[in-house]
Amino acid sequence: MKQYSRRISPHFYEHEFACKCCGQTGDKKQLMILVARLEMLRSKFNKPVFVVSGYRCPDHNKRVGGAPKSQHLLTQAADIRVEGISPERIAKLAHGIFNGIGLYDSFTHVDTRAKRTSWDGRTKKDKEDVSDKRDAQSSAEGSLQAEQKSEPKSKDTKEKRKKGSSPKVSGKESKKES
DSSP: OOOOOOBOSSSOBGGGGSOTTTOOOOOHHHHHHHHHHHHHHHHHHTSOOEEEEOOOOHHHHHHTTOOTTOGGGGTOEEEEEBTTBOHHHHHHHHBTTBSEEEEOSSOEEEEOOSSOEEEEOOOSSOOOOHHHHHHHHHHHHHHHHHHHHHSOOOHHHHHHHHTTOOOOOSSOOOOOOO
């Protein structure tokens, strides 16, 4: 596979978008449109954007199980990751920059197709959005605090708090976000 090292924007090199099997980069004009939008997205994070998959030739697209009319075939898509940023957060910030946004377990798909569309391709059972979890957790914590203020404190509860443990609350326990 031929490796390119030509810089095509302030933060991206052509080889980052090359097909993994043949080294082609597809349509140059479409690539530059995609890269310009990735630069816009990168500026929101001020962190490097790692391109997992860019252009795909038809053979490679078929091998990886890509959609028959994948935007990767048209040099209009990239699957990306940003260190320390969840795919959900990347997807939220990509709205308004990209028309096609796909959410996956370990990356976010972004593309420059004409019509807006989005999808959730995650395989994990819990497909709830991170912001929804935060809102639910904040609401639950607020309700718990209100309950605790209105309840008279028993001697047993005061003793437990002095020892550093808190009383168990019935209902769902909040999970720590990853």
